[in-house]
Amino acid sequence: MKTKYIDLIEQTFDFPQEEFKLENNQLYFHGIDLMKLIAQYGAPLKFTYLPKISDNINRAKDWFAQAMTENNYQGNYHYCYCTKSSHFSHVLNEALKNDIHIETSSAFDIDIVERLKEAGKIKDDTYVVCNGFKRDQYIQNIARLINKGHQNCIPIIDNYEELSLLSSTIEGNFEVGIRIASEEEPKFEFYTSRLGIGYKNIVPFYNNQLKDHPRAKLKMLHFFINTGIRDTAYYWNELLKCMKVYINLKKICPSLDSLNIGGGFPIKNSLAFDYDYSYMVREIINQIQQACDEAGVAVPHIFTEFGSYTVGESGGAIYEVLYQKQQNDREKWNMINSSFITTMPDTWAINKRFIMLALNRWNEEYERVLLGGLTCDSDDYYNSEQHMNAIYLPKYKKEKPLYIGFFNTGAYQETIGGFGGLQHCLIPQPKHVLIDRDEEGKLTTSLFAPQQTSDQLLGILGYETTEKRASETTINMVPVDSQI
Structure with a gap:
């Protein structure tokens, strides 16, 4: 036995x-x-x-390159790393060895981007896709980056007020994206993502706020699925709905040329894990190509945002x-x-x-x-x-x-x-x-x-640490006649 x-x-x-x-x-x-x-x-x-970080990045790049070649796809592919998965410098340094781009989600992310630029890790042609709900500090930091000349910083509009907030702080011309508020999987406790603008409201939003904007141009449509890229009827249905919005926008907005596929690849969570990455990439590219061909519009450049997939394994x-x-x-x-x-x-x-x-x-x-x-x-x-x-x-x-x-x-x-x-x-x-x-x-x-040591934790809590007590003891032991 x-x-x-x-x-x-x-x-x-x-x-x-x-x-x-x-x-x-x-x-x-x-x-x-x-x-x-x-x-x-x-x-x-x-x-x-x-090394596993670079390995996963290059595997994904190869899958997309092969799929685009097979479909004679005329757009480019851009791999973005979601910094929220791990902000550590050693992770960013490794990832940036592979000619990738960055997706941010909060104000402090921009501080990291600026330090990476100073170190030569991020170049002027690196895309910085700014996601998330934006308020004062995040808006100010995005504007500072763009005003310093980083034109490939693309803030993704998450709500109806963000465009005016960005316009009031960014000095010259700039490009933006719009995030789709996708419908969540049926098992979720809510129906629509809290992030982004609803499918039916995106074209009206473009017509009302972006179409005649003197300085802002729409470059990107952002599509994010919370459950990630999976071979389910739900995912393919949401992708087709996204493509309808892209096609409708593209017909009235020549500057729109990019589609950001948010929601990442799953990572291995069991020795029985089975996921055909190559098939999923081929099918995504095929469906985007087919939808655009049928509508008579140019295919978009593809951006992906992979966080857990990049660093998790x-x-x-x-x-x-x-x-x-x-x-x-x-x-x-x-x-x-x-x-x-x-x-x-x-x-x-x-x-x-x-x-x-x-x-x-x-x-x-x-x-x-x-x-x-x-x-x-x-x-x-x-x-x-x-x-x-x-x-x-x-x-x-x-x-x-x-x-x-x-x-x-x-x-x-x-x-x-x-x-x-x-x-x-x-x-x-x-x-x-x-x-x-x-x-x-x-x-x-x-x-x-x-x-961590107990001194570090107790210091944060406001208690006296061993080091502090030792220094005070040393002072008290000084002979009286030697004190000033």
């Missing part, structure tokens, strides 16, 4: 896979010896494997199982040495699913468990609801440490969890390791951020 952990994985999934393999009874991720990483840096830790989190609690006849709780609430908030906030695997002891018997975090919060756990099916791990043995890894966690976790700031129940932020390859392909690692 096959009762080992490796037997379970091999009979349940197609294993090994492109990024996962087993050597000496231990898991490797993209050729990275994870147990060696633990030996060097300890656990818990998070890591970012930077580069990230991982590693924990050690500290202890096992048998709470009743059926439930065994493996307690990790960190917290899901603080380090992977998507797992408890929206039941986000990630690949979870043991890192060692694959050649031993397995058992069904639940995973619990260190906080006293009842929501600090990870179970079958998030994991798609029951969780099995090698049997807990106090004398044999067990390490587990969560993979493809690179998008959103740090920003939602509050990296560098206060954490739920003051569980500290884990250390963060950067992994890269040198020119010879050899793996290199460096410590990006150490684990």
